[in-house]
Amino acid sequence: MLKQEINELLTQTGPGTPMGALFRQYWIPALLAEELPENDCPPVRVKLLSERLIAFRDTEGRYGLIDEFCAHRGVSLWFGRNEESGLRCSYHGWKYDVTGQCVEIPSEPDERQSSMCAKIKLTGYPLVKIGDVLWTYMGDPRATPDLPQWEFAHVPAQQTYTSKRWQECNWLQALEGGIDSSHVSWLHSGGLNSDPLFRGARGNAYNLADRKVFFEVVESDGGLLIGARRNAEEGHYYWRITPWVMPSFTMIPPRGDHPIHGHFWIPIDDENCWTYSYDYHPVRSLSAAERQAMKDGHGVHCEYVPGTYRPLQNKDNDYMMDREAQKRGDTFSGVKGISMQDASLQESMGPIVDRAKERLVSTDSGIIMARRKLWRAVEALRDEGVRPPGVDVAHQMVRSAAMVLPKDQSFVDGCGDALRVRPGEKHASV
Amino acid sequence: MQRQPTLLSSCARAATAAEAGYRISVPEFTRRSSRVIALDEQAAAVVRRMAGQRWGGGHFLVFESAVPDDALLRLAAGGTALLSEELDGADAVVMVATASANAEAASIIGNACAARGIMSAGLVVPAPGPVGEVVTALRPNAMVLVVLRDAADIPEVLSALRV
Numbered sequence: 392m393l394k395q396e397i398n399e400l401l402t403q404t405g406p407g408t409p410m411g412a413l414f415r416q417y418w419i420p421a422l423l424a425e426e427l428p429e430n431d432c433p434p435v436r437v438k439l440l441s442e443r444l445i446a447f448r449d450t451e452g453r454y455g456l457i458d459e460f461c462a463h464r465g466v467s468l469w470f471g472r473n474e475e476s477g478l479r480c481s482y483h484g485w486k487y488d489v490t491g492q493c494v495e496i497p498s499e500p501d502e503r504q505s506s507m508c509a510k511i512k513l514t515g516y517p518l519v520k521i522g523d524v525l526w527t528y529m530g531d532p533r534a535t536p537d538l539p540q541w542e543f544a545h546v547p548a549q550q551t552y553t554s555k556r557w558q559e560c561n562w563l564q565a566l567e568g569g570i571d572s573s574h575v576s577w578l579h580s581g582g583l584n585s586d587p588l589f590r591g592a593r594g595n596a597y598n599l600a601d602r603k604v605f606f607e608v609v610e611s612d613g614g615l616l617i618g619a620r621r622n623a624e625e626g627h628y629y630w631r632i633t634p635w636v637m638p639s640f641t642m643i644p645p646r647g648d649h650p651i652h653g654h655f656w657i658p659i660d661d662e663n664c665w666t667y668s669y670d671y672h673p674v675r676s677l678s679a680a681e682r683q684a685m686k687d688g689h690g691v692h693c694e695y696v697p698g699t700y701r702p703l704q705n706k707d708n709d710y711m712m713d714r715e716a717q718k719r720g721d722t723f724s725g726v727k728g729i730s731m732q733d734a735s736l737q738e739s740m741g742p743i744v745d746r747a748k749e750r751l752v753s754t755d756s757g758i759i760m761a762r763r764k765l766w767r768a769v770e771a772l773r774d775e776g777v778r779p780p781g782v783d784v785a786h787q788m789v790r791s792a793a794m795v796l797p798k799d800q801s802f803v804d805g806c807g808d809a810l811r812v813r814p815g816e817k818h819a820s821v
Numbered sequence: 822m823q824r825q826p827t828l829l830s831s832c833a834r835a836a837t838a839a840e841a842g843y844r845i846s847v848p849e850f851t852r853r854s855s856r857v858i859a860l861d862e863q864a865a866a867v868v869r870r871m872a873g874q875r876w877g878g879g880h881f882l883v884f885e886s887a888v889p890d891d892a893l894l895r896l897a898a899g900g901t902a903l904l905s906e907e908l909d910g911a912d913a914v915v916m917v918a919t920a921s922a923n924a925e926a927a928s929i930i931g932n933a934c935a936a937r938g939i940m941s942a943g944l945v946v947p948a949p950g951p952v953g954e955v956v957t958a959l960r961p962n963a964m965v966l967v968v969l970r971d972a973a974d975i976p977e978v979l980s981a982l983r984v
Contacts, residue, residue: 392983607956607966662838741842748844751981753913753942753965759981760967763974799957 393746393762401765402561402743404658405441409769414440414638415530416772416782418539419657420667421456421518422446422525423555431473440529441660445469446518447489450476454518455489456527462493462511491515521545523553524667540784541640542812543653543671551671552685554692557701558656558734561743562639562664563762565656568733569641570757572619572633576602578736581722582729588670588681588690589729592647594793594821597621597629608756609803613637613786614764616810617757618802623795629821630802632810634789635761637768637781642791643691645820650677651791652691662742665700668692668730673790674817693730702731710735788812792819855879855913855984858894858930860922863948868917871976872897879984880907884926892929904930908937915979916943916963920950924958931962940964942982946972 393401404411419439426435427448434447436459443459445468459467461480468487472479477494479486486495491513499507516527517535522544528535543551558565568574576598583595601621609616613636623629631644642653655667668691670677677685688694694703704710710726717725726735751759764780771777780786788811796805803810809819857879859868865883872881881897892904908914914934916927927943934941943963945952947970959966967978 392981605960605964605966607960607968609968610970741844742838743842745842745844750983753915753940753982755981756942756965756967756978759978760974762981763977766977767971767974798961801953801956801960804953 392749392751395745395747397762397766398743398746400769401762402563403661404562405661409773410765411440412530413765413769413772413779414658415528416534416536416779417530417638418519418526418528418536420524420555420655420665421516421527423553424520424523424525427454427525434469434471434473434478436467436469438659439527440658442514442529444516445471445478446525447473447478449473449478449489453489454520454525455491455515456518456525457487457489457491457515458513460513461485462513463496485511487513489515489518522548522551523669534778536782537784540787542673542788542790543651543669546671546673547676549676550673551669552650552677552682553667553669554685555665555667555700556693556695556730556734557659557699558664558666558738559662559706559742560664560738560740561661562656562658564737564740564744565664565666565734566635566639566641567758567761568737569643569654569656570615570617570633570635570761571755572606572617572631572757573604573754575619576604578723578732579729581720582732585721586689586729587684588649588652589646592649592821594629594631594646597623597821601629604754606754606756607802608760610760610764611636611786611789613781613783613789614640615757615760616803620802626798627795628798630792630794630796630805632792632794632802632806633757634791634810635757636786636789637779638765640781640787642789644791644793645818646793647820649820650681651818651820653791654691666730666734673813674815688728688730691730693728693734702734704728704731704735706735706738790818793821794819795821853877853879853913853983854911855915855979855982856907856911857881857915857917857979857984859883860916860918860926860930863919863921864917864946867946867972867975869897871979874976876979877983879979880911882907884923884930887925887929892926892933904933908933908939911939913940913942913982913984915982915984916941916959917975918943918945918955918959919948920952920955921948922955922958924954927955927958927962931959934962943967944969944975944978946975 437444445459466482470481477486484497493508493511607618617633620628639656645651650670650672652670657665768779792809859865882894885893942965943959945968
């Protein structure tokens with residue numbers, strides 16, 4: 392359980408909130424690069440941390456993320472014209488560059504243009520393409536951190552794939568689903584043998600043979616390492632290690648030679664978030680079949696309502712619940728697909744779950760520790776200006792791992808360097 | 822796939838955000854009965870400090886010694902009790918240990934919990950010395966092990982578990 396005031400502290404991320412200030416310390420995913428596919432393409436509305444913004448790519452290929460509304464009469468610039476190195480409001484023709492600087496006010500005399508424009512600048516945030524993602528930093532420009540170094544965004548394009556989906560609940564309950572490894576043996580049990588991005592791994596047999604999971608939670612510089620162990624061969628445990636890096640990055644332990652996958656949860660506002668889902672292989676290209684499976688919504692990805700990033704299975708259609716499949720055991724919950732199995736249950740908790748009413752058990756220790764670390768970091772930032780864990784790019788150089796280790800060996804010692812990025816080396820997997 | 826029709830009156834969409842967040846405000850459970858047991862003297866100091874705070878009914882204890890088929894515990898509030906007595910009616914046990922914890926204590930408590938089907942957890946708190954050995958000792962005896970960097974987190978962890 393969590394006191395109501397702490398629940399509010401951790402779940403509210405708008406401007407002026409302590410948790411919002413924490414999120415504004417990081418480079419975060421703002422949108423997928425595919426959403427701005429070419430110079431002068433249509434602008435995209437982006438709501439992040441409760442701020443309404445507009446993203447565009449100008450004539451020179453520069454990316455911008457600026458206040459959605461024109462400084463003149465408050466019109467949405469989504470209706471604007473992206474042309475000649477700027478975004479022009481379609482109401483009276485005011486024009487802005489990628490930094491939000493006003494560069495043209497057609498109604499003003501030519502001789503007054505520059506002095507008038509100089510005084511008008513919309514809020515603007517940097518927008519940088521790394522991998523398949525456009526990243527932004529919404530904090531104090533004087534404290535801009537180094538660009539993100541997540542491995543999935545830095546491997547060659549043919550080795551990585553990222554999707555995103557709208558999730559209709561607060562970011563924290565979505566993140567907590569990513570930290571809670573104990574649900575995998577239940578909710579996702581059907582997918583281990585059928586999903587093309589999971590099946591066939593030797594580790595799956597350990598998962599299915601031993602549903603009583605034991606956990607070890609170890610603090611790391613960037614967040615937590617959550618180890619889940621099951622029985623393996625005599626004298627050995629099968630370990631699955633999930634790193635969580637603050638504020639909202641997780642990486643799921645791999646299975647066999649399948650690509651590694653994971654998530655970022657980014658607040659849209661306090662009742663919605665974007666779930667970014669990545670898949671990558673550190674040393675080889677994704678096969679055509681793997682990439683197609685990801686596009687088809689397998690693994691951690693999903694199918695969409697055409698033309699949107701809203702999952703095809705959503706709360707309007709009860710996630711296409713299939714009670715017959717549930718009864719047959721094809722799926723545990725009746726909902727198809729790993730990602731929507733998670734999202735359906737997390738959204739069912741309500742937009743912001745009341746954590747004062749929950750009844751946690753000791754297997755929820757990863758969640759308890761993550762909340763505690765977030766809370767501690769929020770207070771340290773607010774009260775003493777301490778830069779939170781996860782901003783330092785060294786904290787981002789992590790990998791998940793799946794290994795079989797002797798029973799008397801700790802997973803931290805046993806996995807060793809396998810929990811760090813080793814460029815050109817394969818991930819540790821079973 | 823044959824599905825029942827999704828009706829406005831029955832699907833999740835029918836709820837506003839406020840309605841979706843509403844929960845019946847009646848306690849759905851009785852008080853949890855937890856035992857927090859220190860396995861060594863440094864951990865005992867931590868447990869004694871915590872015992873002075875307000876809790877939901879948890880007992881705070883220190884492992885004293887093994888006795889035949891049982892163990893002797895010291896209550897933080899004073900007095901002694903047998904492990905078997907304390908486990909009667911307990912539904913969770915949290916072992917608190919530092920690097921100097923004794924492996925026998927973890928084993929006795931872990932086995933007693935396993936025999937009674939009681940959930941056992943281990944908290945390794947920061948103290949001088951490497952924690953590798955105590956983690957190894959606790960691993961077979963605790964369903965969950967948390968290695969902490971800051972002892973200030975312990976009350977929060979116990980509070981979250983409604984000790």
